[in-house]
Amino acid sequence: MKIEKANVIVTCPGRNFVTLKIYTDEGVYGLGDATLNGREKSVVSYLEDHVIPCLIGRDPANIEDIWQYLYKGAYWRRGPVTMSAIAAVDMALWDIKGKVLDTPVYNxxxxxxxxxxxxxxxxxxxxxxxxxxxxxxxxxxxxxxxxxxxxxxxxxxxxxxxxxxxxxxxxxxxxxxxxxxxxxxxxxxxxxxxxxxxxxxxxxxxxxxxxxxxxxxxxxxxxxxxxxxxxxxxxxxxxxxxxxxxxxxxxxxxxxxxxxxxxxxxxxxxxxxxxxxxxxxxxxxxxxxxxxxxxxxxxxxxxxxxxxxxxxxxxxxxxxxxxxxxxxxxxxxxxxxxxxxxxxxxxxxxxxxxxxxxxxxxxxxxEPGLGVDIDEEKAKKYPYERAYLPVNRKEDGTLFNW
Known part of the structure; x- marks a missing residue:
């Protein structure tokens, strides 16, 4: 089994979500969450421009190796954008493994x-x-x-x-x-x-x-x-x-x-x-x-x-x-x-x-895998809307932790 393709779905049913969908050449797919509140499109770009091209042709069963490849192989480690993208791939691969083995992920x-x-x-x-x-x-x-x-x-x-x-x-x-x-x-x-x-x-x-x-x-x-x-x-x-x-x-x-x-x-x-x-x-x-x-x-x-x-x-x-x-x-x-x-x-x-x-x-x-699915046609009904968390200031105007 090989990873054949992957796509990123951005939708806003009340709030923004970024979902990675990874497909195998045997027709099994898995879902991962890549939502980073207020910085959603940064993770989308990281996935589409850098991560997905590196996944094509790989064996989805090798979850640990793929994780290490995306973490160590990028040289620039950690940070919320990188780790959210890696997390999305990881979740999707566990979802695929559960579906292939016909068992929920907790097993x-x-x-x-x-x-x-x-x-x-x-x-x-x-x-x-x-x-x-x-x-x-x-x-x-x-x-x-x-x-x-x-x-x-x-x-x-x-x-x-x-x-x-x-x-x-x-x-x-x-x-x-x-x-x-x-x-x-x-x-x-x-x-x-x-x-x-x-x-x-x-x-x-x-x-x-x-x-x-x-x-x-x-x-x-x-x-x-x-x-x-x-x-x-x-x-x-x-x-x-x-x-x-x-x-x-x-x-x-x-x-x-x-x-x-x-x-x-x-x-x-x-x-x-x-x-x-x-x-x-x-x-x-x-x-x-x-x-x-x-x-x-x-x-x-x-x-x-x-x-x-x-x-x-x-x-x-x-x-x-x-x-x-x-x-x-x-x-x-x-x-x-x-x-x-x-x-x-x-x-x-x-x-x-x-x-x-x-x-x-x-x-x-x-249900086998994670037990979550996404309706891509309905997702299109809710396009991305720019949204941010607030900024906080003390009473004297000093920028502070929100």
Missing amino acids: LLGGKSRQGVMVYAHANGSDIEETVDEVGRYLDKGYRAVRAQCGIPGVESVYGVSKNKESYEPAKKGLPPEDTWSTEKYLNHIPKLFEQLRDTYGDDPHFLHDCHHRLTPIEAGRVGKELEPFHLFWIEDCTPAELQESFRIIRQHTTTPLAVGEVFNSIWDAQLLISEMLIDYIRTSIVRGGGISHMKKIASFAEIYHVKTGFHGATDLSPVTMAAALHFDLSVNNFGIQERMPHQEIVSDVFSTAYSFDSGFMYPGD
Whole structure:
């Protein structure tokens, strides 16, 4: 069997997705997600101009060799564009292998380590009371874990908080909007949210919170310490992680579990964080982390140091990545939790999926491969629309982390 051709499908059913479709000379094809929020066309070019020509004629069964060829062979390594493209190829090859062997991908990864994949939902509101009500709505749906974000008095636009009761979608059509941020107001307000959540719902639900890279290490230590009485499942991305050593300061000040890594591209981004046990959950997504093949290595390395997985799963990942993540989550022993941010209904007009949700857990389904397909004719109905994540500034106008 040989790779005969491949094409890239760009579609925008409510938001932009980039899908790689690899065909073999025996009529089997596989899908991979190459979506990079706000930089979609950069990955399209990388795939079409550089990656796909190198794939033609290769044996799709040699997944590891192809991965190494695309990573080491390019000389210029890592980065979100390169790793998203490699991830798309990798997912598609695992999809093909599962279809050829007539088995779901999780069986190729060692089989089931659990029966279902615990997922967490996103609850948000303009104030504490509204967020508390939203958390209750998700608990009523059967979720065991909920991420809670709320508006901050005096801050007009807050990460994770939607407007007009719509589902939260951070990417905005057109050029990047600019938000204004106050760390001081945030630090003073956010512990009150979780105090109210525990008073309302007791100790059993898992509560999570995303700081979204906006704190210094000592500020992160403060918020983690103040949230300790409410025993959060984790605080996420509490400080930018380029300086991995900075998490030593946070660890000195709090026992609140730490999760990080949705913007990571490789094992090297988390090598010190994991080996020094400075984090508790690694959040790198299948599409950003070079696909299933590389994430297997990250998870195995993390397992040695008691670090669990907690993969990114927002709407900026297509159903192909969600399917790949669920197969992966089902198979690894050190799985922790999976983010679930359901796509708009319109997405199901383009993508069909075998995965399902029930009582706080997701299941990848038992179809051969990843269990996801794309309708290319319907995809054409939704052309690409330029969209970007916001840019963030402090109240004095200084550009800051969004």
